[in-house]
Amino acid sequence: MVTRVATVAFQGIEAVPVDVQVQIAPGVPKFLMVGLPDKAVKESSERVYAAMIASGLGLPPKRITVNLAPADLPKEGSHYDLPIAPGLMAAIGAIPRDALDGFLVLGELGLDGRLAPVSGVLPAAIAAQSRNLGIICPASSGPEAARAGEGIDIIAAESLLALVNHLTGHQLAARLQPRKYLPNGALPDLSEVRGQQVARRALEVAAAGGHNMLMIGPPGAGKSMLAARLPSILPPLNPRELLDISMIQSIAGELAGGAISDRRPFRAASLRLHGGSGRRRVAGKAGGSESGA
Template sequence: MLARARSVALIGVDAVPVEVEVDVSPGLPAFTVVGLPDQAVSEARERVRAAVRNAGLPFPAARITVNLAPADLRKEGPLYDLPIALGLLAAQDLLPAAALAGTLVAGELALDGSLRPISGAVNLALLAAQLGLPALLPLGNAPEAALIEGVPVFGAGTLAEAARHLGGSHPLPVTPPPEAQGPEDTLLDLADLKGQSGARRALEIAVAGGHNLLMVGSPGSGKTMLARRAPGLLPPLTRAEALEVTRIHSAAGLLASRGRLNLGAPFRAPHHTVSDAGLIGGGCNLLQ
């Protein structure tokens, strides 16, 4: 029997829909994952097998084929563990196929059946809002995804909880949006600085007007100290700006257990000896 689950793939900071097709058919026992998976996705076979059995759910002794569509899009990371496992249960008529197909699902499975947080929950919730679907995620990602308005987010702690939710026997509660919070109080204040009147005025003018600022001086003269206080002169980000910053942090896996928008202006302090690749990013993951 064939079952379908809906999941996502992260392309930079954008989430694109991925359909997880699971087919269970008679034949020699085998578990194949196709659809341009990377090593982490291919290893989902072992995680799913162990998690399903340790959760007390049946694992079929049959030929299992998992297709991640579209097949020409590279699939990366462990976020497909949960949709594959739920699709496997639906293919055995243990879950209603319609409930699974009408939910956006992602999550990493531990061998004992518990769910581990993933990167990009905010980006997934944005896609769910566009598609008009609820999202089923690991419990650790639920507050983060609930930042997106208008998306019912359900957080499951284990594979069994996710299965019971979709089966309708024990529905999970909708994760409430976190309370509004102001900017983080870790910003440094320009009032801490003594002297440097010319440099202070240049910094204030540059920040107020959105200009570039080049500081030249000997080591220890206060350049970095001034630069670190520049974000404290900026107003809080608008919701649109905060959402843009937050989705970048979410895709990079830097929002775990925070559950809040980044309302303060981001600040980065690369060392003066940094290379070009180290400054602008590079390699297989441009977000880190």
């Protein structure tokens, strides 16, 4: 008997449906994983095995085969741990066989059975919604999944054990509310630029018309400074743009806690924005801005 669990593979920001098929059959004890898994996916057998034991769910000494279908699509990332584990649990009867019907599952497992956040939860949740499925994900990825919309059914569990308790009806996980947008306060503002009337005018024209901009000048003339302040005069993102950008940030693992900003993104080669923690590159077309370094 084969149990099936729905999950996704990512191609760019697109979430492609993947079917995790788990079979436990008599034979020499072995954990086989097929369906073009990369190294991180192959190693998931070790995490799943340890996490199940830590959760008090021993696996029978039998031959376990996990197939990730379609078999010709390469599978990358650590988010296949979670769909494999409940597939096994259903196969050994720890949870009802139909408990995972109607859910798309993704998440990474720690050896102690805790669920670790994964990237790409937002595109996965949107894919789940379009297929009329709910989503099962790690608790810390829950707010990000909630971004996909009001109607989506989300089970965001802290650990494998909490998920089992939820699926068997012993202890239900709490419902989730989408997190508010990040405040935009600390970002650079055009008012900090002194003088530069012509450059400022050019920036305003570019912002108003959605034009590209090329700045040429000696080092220290203020090109990077001006470019970093373009988002402060661009209109807020519309809902469609917000979703597109959030999907990219989700895949890149930059949606901390599912909180997103309606400010236009800005990336620069090696510029530290005040208050910012990372290095950002010059904005692409989505922000409507371009600049020389």
